[in-house]
Amino acid sequence: MDQEIEIFNASTITTTSSEILIAALKLFAKKGYFNTSLTDIAKKANIKNTSEIYQHFTNKQVIAAQLYADIFANLNESIDEIWLKNDKPSEQLRGTVDLLFRLTEDAPDVMRFLLNVKFDEFLPDEKPLQETAAFCKIYKIIQAGVTSGEIRNIDPMLGYIYFFGIVNATLQGILAGVLDKKADTYLLQTWLAAWNCIVKK
Amino acid sequence: MDQEIEIFNASTITTTSSEILIAALKLFAKKGYFNTSLTDIAKKANIKNTSEIYQHFTNKQVIAAQLYADIFANLNESIDEIWLKNDKPSEQLRGTVDLLFRLTEDAPDVMRFLLNVKFDEFLPDEKPLQETAAFCKIYKIIQAGVTSGEIRNIDPMLGYIYFFGIVNATLQGILAGVLDKKADTYLLQTWLAAWNCIVKK
DNA sequence: GTCTATATTTTGATAGAC
DNA sequence: GTCTATCAAAATATAGAC
Numbered sequence: 001m002d003q004e005i006e007i008f009n010a011s012t013i014t015t016t017s018s019e020i021l022i023a024a025l026k027l028f029a030k031k032g033y034f035n036t037s038l039t040d041i042a043k044k045a046n047i048k049n050t051s052e053i054y055q056h057f058t059n060k061q062v063i064a065a066q067l068y069a070d071i072f073a074n075l076n077e078s079i080d081e082i083w084l085k086n087d088k089p090s091e092q093l094r095g096t097v098d099l100l101f102r103l104t105e106d107a108p109d110v111m112r113f114l115l116n117v118k119f120d121e122f123l124p125d126e127k128p129l130q131e132t133a134a135f136c137k138i139y140k141i142i143q144a145g146v147t148s149g150e151i152r153n154i155d156p157m158l159g160y161i162y163f164f165g166i167v168n169a170t171l172q173g174i175l176a177g178v179l180d181k182k183a184d185t186y187l188l189q190t191w192l193a194a195w196n197c198i199v200k201k
Numbered sequence: 202m203d204q205e206i207e208i209f210n211a212s213t214i215t216t217t218s219s220e221i222l223i224a225a226l227k228l229f230a231k232k233g234y235f236n237t238s239l240t241d242i243a244k245k246a247n248i249k250n251t252s253e254i255y256q257h258f259t260n261k262q263v264i265a266a267q268l269y270a271d272i273f274a275n276l277n278e279s280i281d282e283i284w285l286k287n288d289k290p291s292e293q294l295r296g297t298v299d300l301l302f303r304l305t306e307d308a309p310d311v312m313r314f315l316l317n318v319k320f321d322e323f324l325p326d327e328k329p330l331q332e333t334a335a336f337c338k339i340y341k342i343i344q345a346g347v348t349s350g351e352i353r354n355i356d357p358m359l360g361y362i363y364f365f366g367i368v369n370a371t372l373q374g375i376l377a378g379v380l381d382k383k384a385d386t387y388l389l390q391t392w393l394a395a396w397n398c399i400v401k402k
Numbered sequence: 403g404t405c406t407a408t409a410t411t412t413t414g415a416t417a418g419a420c
Numbered sequence: 421g422t423c424t425a426t427c428a429a430a431a432t433a434t435a436g437a438c
Contacts, residue, residue, distance in 0.1 A: 032322040034235035037413060049423065054415070116319065121233040130379060157379060158387070162394050165370025169362045178331060178358060186359070193363050193398050238431060250405065255433070
């Protein structure tokens with residue numbers, strides 16, 4: 001609640017708040033929101049009993065909302081940086097794919113939360129994915145690619161779905177262990193497959 | 202429990218059991234398993250109170266397990282037919298894509314259940330997707346395609362992920378309303394995009 | 403075989419002592 | 421500010437009357 005925590009990188013300082021968030025993230029990613037009780041979270045955060053959680057968060061839903069906000073804010077910032085450092089849509093998309101593969105290796109629980117958790121089932125008031133700042137930026141990158149001629153003449157939404165359909169499915173395969181090598185192993189070929197789907201030839 | 206119901210096509214006879222299953226399917230597809238109470242199911246199935254549900258199913262989980270079994274059995278049969286009617290992997294995959302698009306239009310709740318519901322969160326004892334008969338057949342089709350040279354030399358699992366990454370993401374877009382035209386509108390281009398990902402050129 | 407009533411359990415949440 | 425005790429609510433599940 002207080003300050004935004006650094007979920008992507010392990011933060012050096014750990015407050016009780018951030019320990020609760022990180023415990024919740026791990027449990028939500030592994031078992032899902034509804035299979036995770038406050039008792040589970042307290043235990044994982046090395047807190048004696050659930051009462052203490054209420055000193056930091058008004059209820060369980062707020063914990064999830066905070067995670068959702070933090071993760072999407074971080075994602076949005078990262079995409080901003082990628083956008084600034086690269087000019088062409090192809091480079092920006094490549095940078096985004098690199099980011100997602102890196103996160104899959106370094107912060108698998110964040111990626112599980114992003115890819116596997118159905119937010120709308122317990123955060124009915126949050127915006128859907130297509131209205132998040134992070135998504136809108138990606139969408140605009142694809143639009144720009146179509147305009148500039150780098151990407152073929154396709155409905156940008158369909159382009160987004162094809163491109164991230166491949167990327168996300170691959171990451172989910174890695175996270176689930178169905179693809180059993182390191183994420184990095186699949187990066188180049190998956191980028192090529194996804195980009196090839198939308199590139200103008 | 203008693204007899205397998207016809208979920209894909211609206212069945213002519215409707216027993217109380219099948220009405221409960223269909224009500225549960227709709228609710229699970231719309232709100233998720235944990236947001237659906239037996240009270241909700243009873244109401245939707247036009248049953249006065251929850252007690253009567255226990256005349257037909259031992260508990261809520263068993264309702265979900267029955268749906269899971271019925272849907273995958275049906276899917277498996279359909280894929281069998283496609284497999285018998287077509288020789289080449291390309292034709293068999295095309296038939297499968299046709300099937301999934303048809304289901305998305307004719308039985309959207311079945312497809313929502315298949316694509317959006319995370320079974321392992323409430324059916325921990327069910328086999329994971331990769332061990333279902335339906336999946337194994339698709340996997341073998343892709344393997345055969347690689348062997349015959351129709352499909353490029355790719356890990357069949359990765360081929361599966363690329364191909365159905367595109368197909369499933371598109372179907373999810375249609376089901377969520379993000380793609381707002383009829384499923385059929387997207388069929389050809391999505392098939393081409395997915396097939397193009399794995400075809401040998 | 404359908405409905406009333408109730409038991410049971412879990413878990414989210416609060417109050418208050420120390 | 422940490423722990424004990426407890427409440428409240430919701431939902432699953434059962435028993436038994438009619």
